[in-house]
Every structure is written in C-alpha cells, then in structure tokens.
Amino acid sequence: MYFDSHTHLNSPQLFKNYKKYLENFKNIWWEKLVNVWVDYERTQRALEIHDKFPNTCLSTWGFHPTEPIFKYKKWKYEFKDNQLISWQEYLSLAKEYLENLIKNKKIVAIWECGIDYHYFEHLQEWQNIEEIKKQQKELFTMQLNLCKKYNLPIVIHSRDAFIDTLEIIKNYKELKIYFHCRGYGPEEITTLQTEFENLWVWFDGNITYKKAEEIRQSIKKCKLNQILLETDAPYLTPQIIRKEMNQPANVQYVYKYVSELLDINLDNLEKQIKENFYKYYNL
Numbered sequence: 001m002y003f004d005s006h007t008h009l010n011s012p013q014l015f016k017n018y019k020k021y022l023e024n025f026k027n028i029w030w031e032k033l034v035n036v037w038v039d040y041e042r043t044q045r046a047l048e049i050h051d052k053f054p055n056t057c058l059s060t061w062g063f064h065p066t067e068p069i070f071k072y073k074k075w076k077y078e079f080k081d082n083q084l085i086s087w088q089e090y091l092s093l094a095k096e097y098l099e100n101l102i103k104n105k106k107i108v109a110i111w112e113c114g115i116d117y118h119y120f121e122h123l124q125e126w127q128n129i130e131e132i133k134k135q136q137k138e139l140f141t142m143q144l145n146l147c148k149k150y151n152l153p154i155v156i157h158s159r160d161a162f163i164d165t166l167e168i169i170k171n172y173k174e175l176k177i178y179f180h181c182r183g184y185g186p187e188e189i190t191t192l193q194t195e196f197e198n199l200w201v202w203f204d205g206n207i208t209y210k211k212a213e214e215i216r217q218s219i220k221k222c223k224l225n226q227i228l229l230e231t232d233a234p235y236l237t238p239q240i241i242r243k244e245m246n247q248p249a250n251v252q253y254v255y256k257y258v259s260e261l262l263d264i265n266l267d268n269l270e271k272q273i274k275e276n277f278y279k280y281y282n283l
Contacts, residue, residue: 001029001031002029002030002031002252002255002270003031003032003033003228003251003277004032004033004034005033005034005202005228005277006034006036006111006155006180006202006204006231006232007033007034007036007248008035008042008232008233008235009021009035009049009057010035010036010037010043010046011042011233013234014234015042015045018049021248021249022053022056022057022248024247024248025248025249025251027249028251028252030056032055032058032277033248034057034058034059034060034109034111034281035049035058035060036060036111037060037061037062037107046061047106050106058281059106059107059108060107060109060111061098061101061106061107061110061111062098062110062143063094063098063139063143064112064113065116065139065140065158066116066119067139068087068139069116069120069122069123069127069132070119070122087135091135091142094142095142095146098143102146102150107152108153108281108282108283109154109178110147110152110154110155111154111180112156112157113139113140113144113155113156113157114140114156114157114165114180115133115136115137115140115158115159115165116136116157116158116159116160117133117159117161117164118159120132133164137164137168140168141168144168144169144171144175148174151282153175154172154176154178155178156177157180158184162188166191169196173195173196174198176200176280177198177200178200178228178280179201180202185214185215186218188218189201189218189221189222190221193221193222199226200226200276201219202228203215203229203230203254204230204232204251205231205236205237205246205250205254206236207219207257207258208238208239208240208253208254219261220261225272225275225279227258228276229251229254229255229258229273231246231247231251231254233245233246233247233248233250234246238254255269255270
C-alpha cells in the first residue's frame with residue numbers, strides 16, 4: 001500500500017492529465033496522496049481534485065518562504081485585485097485566507113512554510129536582505145501560530161537557513177513537524193531529533209541520485225517511525241526513470257530503493273510508512 005506524502009497534481013505539468021496519473025497511482029496499489037498548493041491558480045485546481053477524490057487526495061496549503069522575495073509579482077496579489085499592498089496588510093490577508101481554508105476543512109496541514117535564504121540572488125536593488133529575512137520570519141510564525149491554534153501538523157521548507165529555522169520552531173515543540181529538509185544532512189537530522197519529539201522527515205526520488213550520499217546518510221539517522229516518502233512530482237524523478245516527468249505512481253521506486261538501502265522488507269516498510277502517514281495527518 002503506497003502513500004505519496006507530497007505531490008503537485010495541480011501543477012501545470014500534471015493537472016491536464018491528472019486523472020490518468022491517479023489511475024497510474026491506483027494501479028500500483030495506492031491508498032492516499034497529499035496534493036500541495038503553492039499559488040492561487042493551483043489552489044483552484046487542487047480544490048477540483050479534492051472535490052472529485054476527497055478520500056484519496058488530501059490537500060495542504062501554506063505560504064512559501066519566498067513570498068517576501070517575489071512579493072511584487074502581481075499574481076501573488078489576488079487578495080486585492082492584483083494591486084500592490086503593504087507587507088503588513090498582506091500578512092493580515094494571508095492569515096485570513098489560510099484560516100478560512102482551515103475552518104472549512106479543506107486542508108489537513110499547513111504546507112509548506114519556513115525560511116529560505118537561497119534565492120537572495122534574485123533580489124532587486126531596492127530590496128533589503130534584512131527586511132526580507134524579517135518578513136520571512138513573520139510569515140512563518142503566523143502559520144506556526146495557526147497550526148498551534150487549530151492543532152494542525154506543519155510542513156517546513158528550510159533552505160540555507162537551518163539555524164534561523166530552528167530558533168523559531170523551538171517555540172512550538174508541541175506541534176507535529178514534518179521537515180521537508182532537502183539540502184540538510186545527517187548532522188541536522190540529529191539536531192532535530194534532539195529537539196523535537198514529534199518529528200517526521202521527508203525523502204523522495206533524489207535519494208536515488210548518484211551524488212546524494214548525504215541524503216542517504218540522513219535517512220539512516222532517522223528512526224523508522226519518523227520517515228515519510230514522497231515524489232514531489234513533477235520534480236525529482238527517481239534515477240531509474242530520471243529522463244521522464246515524475247508522477248505519484250513513481251513513489252514505488254522510492255519505496256523499493258529505501259527498502260534496500262535500510263535492509264528492511266518492503267512489506268514491513270509499507271506498513272510502517274502507512275502508520276507514520278496516518279499518525280502525522282491525524283487520520
């Protein structure tokens with residue numbers, strides 16, 4: 001029984017044929033997948049998928065940490081008819097929008113939010129790095145507070161910002177934390193295990209890549225009850241079919257690879273991932 005803990009069927013690449021991709025997933029003995037919303041256009045697509053397949057396609061929404069970096073792209077501002085607004089007004093409207101989704105039970109977690117310092121090379125001359133960092137932290141904290149208020153799990157995207165991310169989430173140790181931790185290695189996993197009792201860690205197709213030894217060492221640091229597997233489709237296609245566009249059915253290759261890497265029977269791994277998935281999402 002397979003679970004894809006993070007996919008983007010609502011992406012432009014997959015949405016036009018999403019029913020076919022769901023059928024492919026079904027054919028590998030599926031159970032559930034989590035469809036991640038990352039912008040407003042994709043939200044509408046995700047809602048369509050969710051409404052047609054509510055028992056299979058779970059949904060999450062979160063404001064990505066790069067929002068402040070790219071905030072002057074007009075498509076980010078459907079809150080106010082695509083008009084530019086102040087950061088504080090944006091933060092207030094973002095909270096209102098997300099809280100409405102939670103109250104209407106459209107999402108099972110807040111995903112993916114955090115801190116990302118990787119894209120500072122894209123800043124315009126008039127953008128201030130310290131201001132952007134402050135805004136990312138405010139956006140992250142707002143979403144952590146909503147998770148605490150509504151007892152929701154949170155999925156963290158953190159890139160080139162481990163220390164700053166850690167300092168914030170230390171104040172929310174009661175939350176279920178799923179660390180979407182691409183870019184960090186086994187040392188950071190050990191730190192997270194020391195700090196957080198309710199910790200889950202992501203692994204997907206790039207664990208199969210030849211140069212991904214640090215990721216392989218990271219999963220070996222995890223306890224079996226901390227692991228969740230995903231595709232991040234249409235991205236990060238497993239090495240065995242890397243030239244193809246990724247899709248949820250390809251999570252089978254991640255399962256098989258991790259089974260061999262950790263020397264655990266595939267059936268036992270499937271059972272463990274199912275248990276982890278249901279516990280994390282309060283199902």
